Amino acid sequence: MNNSTENCSMRDVDVLVQSLELVIYIPIFVFGLVLNVIALWVFCRVLKKWTESSIYMTNLAILDLLLLFQLPFKMHATNNKWSPDKNMLCSFLETMYFLAMYGSIYIIVCISVDRYIAICHPFHAKRLRSKKTARIVCATIWAVVVLATIPVYTFHREDPSNLHCFHRFSDKRWHPALITCVEVFGFLLPALVLISCSVLSIRALRDTKATSPQSPERKAGIRIIYSGLCAFLVPFTPCHIAIFFQVLVRSKVITECQSMRNISLFLQLALHLANVTCCLDAICYYFIVEEVRASRDVIKRSIQRITSFSVSET
Numbered sequence: 001m002n003n004s005t006e007n008c009s010m011r012d013v014d015v016l017v018q019s020l021e022l023v024i025y026i027p028i029f030v031f032g033l034v035l036n037v038i039a040l041w042v043f044c045r046v047l048k049k050w051t052e053s054s055i056y057m058t059n060l061a062i063l064d065l066l067l068l069f070q071l072p073f074k075m076h077a078t079n080n081k082w083s084p085d086k087n088m089l090c091s092f093l094e095t096m097y098f099l100a101m102y103g104s105i106y107i108i109v110c111i112s113v114d115r116y117i118a119i120c121h122p123f124h125a126k127r128l129r130s131k132k133t134a135r136i137v138c139a140t141i142w143a144v145v146v147l148a149t150i151p152v153y154t155f156h157r158e159d160p161s162n163l164h165c166f167h168r169f170s171d172k173r174w175h176p177a178l179i180t181c182v183e184v185f186g187f188l189l190p191a192l193v194l195i196s197c198s199v200l201s202i203r204a205l206r207d208t209k210a211t212s213p214q215s216p217e218r219k220a221g222i223r224i225i226y227s228g229l230c231a232f233l234v235p236f237t238p239c240h241i242a243i244f245f246q247v248l249v250r251s252k253v254i255t256e257c258q259s260m261r262n263i264s265l266f267l268q269l270a271l272h273l274a275n276v277t278c279c280l281d282a283i284c285y286y287f288i289v290e291e292v293r294a295s296r297d298v299i300k301r302s303i304q305r306i307t308s309f310s311v312s313e314t
Contacts, residue, residue, distance in 0.1 A: 008257040010264050017268045018078050024272045029071045032278030036061045036068070039285040052114055053288050055134040059141075060107045061285070064278040067100035071275065077165035090165035095152045097166070101236075102186050103145040104277060108232050109190045110137055111284070115225060116197035119204045148185075151178065174250040179243060187240040194232055198225045220290045227283040235277040242267040 039061045043054045073093050082090060114134070118125045205222050245263045248254045254263065 008260050010261060013261050013265045013268070017265065017272075020269070021075060021078050021272060024269075025071050025075050025275070028275050028279060029068055032064060032068045032275075032282075035279060035282035035285070036064045039282060040065075042285070042289060047289070050131055052129050052131060052134040053111070055131060055138060056107055056111045056114065057285055057288055059138045060104060060111075060281055063100045063103045063107060064281055066096060067104070067275065068278050070097040070100070074166045077167065082165050086165070091152065094166060095149045098152055099145050099149045101274065101277075102148065103141055104281070105186065105190050105232065105236060106141045106145070107138070108228055108281075108284075109194050110141070112194045112197040112201075112225070112228050115221065116201045119201045119221065174247060176247055176251060179247045183240055183244060187236060191232065191237075194229065198229050201225050220287050223290075224284060224287040227280075227287055231277055231280040231284055234280060235274040239267075239270040239274040242270040 040058065043058045043061070047054055070093055074097075077090070114129060117128050121128070202222060202225055205218050205225075242263065245254070246267050249260050249263055254260060
């Protein structure tokens with residue numbers, strides 16, 4: 001039986017999600033905060049020498065922390081209405097949340113492209129890769145996502161007296177044209193670039209003619225690529241699929257009440273679980289540090305061999 005959106009109550013779904021939200025958010029917030037603070041400390045104080053990878057990873061950690069700082073407000077807003085005078089604050093927090101999410105997506109993609117260039121085009125890598133280039137790319141990503149998320153700030157709710165921050169977005173925010181841009185430029189194109197670069201990079205690293213299969217740098221490189229795929233596909237694929245179905249609901253393409261409830265539940269849980277990217281990114285941090293350590297060990301062994309050879313010659 002078909003029911004209109006107005007006659008289909010989502011209260012049961014909202015109650016279920018509210019009961020699960022703390023279970024999802026508290027571990028993500030605690031572990032994500034600890035892991036990203038440690039990552040910043042390692043990249044800024046321990047490694048000291050900046051590389052292209054550490055520049056990208058530092059920006060990724062900052063974006064993850066920015067996303068994490070929104071979670072306490074999201075947890076509070078789930079069970080509490082905000083007064084109408086906090087409408088602008090709510091829009092600002094939502095803007096920061098989506099800025100951090102899509103900024104993270106593009107940083108992860110840039111890490112994949114950077115590694116693809118280094119692995120598959122080593123002769124051009126010195127010209128295309130540099131710390132200056134990495135800084136310019138990161139600054140550009142920040143500028144683009146800030147401009148792209150301005151509509152989130154300007155689209156205020158139609159009924160500020162019933163303000164549930166991070167929930168019940170206005171129809172303007174669910175406009176098909178806007179969501180199409182989000183889906184294509186915020187997920188599909190980045191996913192295509194990430195997967196393509198990752199597949200080509202892994203194929204090159206597994207070519208035993210080019211590098212020893214037991215090389216520590218090779219192992220770390222493959223792990224970084226897989227961890228980047230995991231940090232992107234696991235949190236962001238379900239939520240963008242859910243957003244697509246929710247647009248069909250908002251456009252009244254899907255009107256059956258139970259289907260609408262299932263999509264609402266899927267959307268809310270997928271958006272909650274998308275925040276796990278703040279913890280999954282820590283896997284990338286670990287392998288980047290491992291790769292740097294392996295590279296240093298190789299340099300030390302090379303110096304030792306040269307020194308011992310020189311001594312034996314004398």
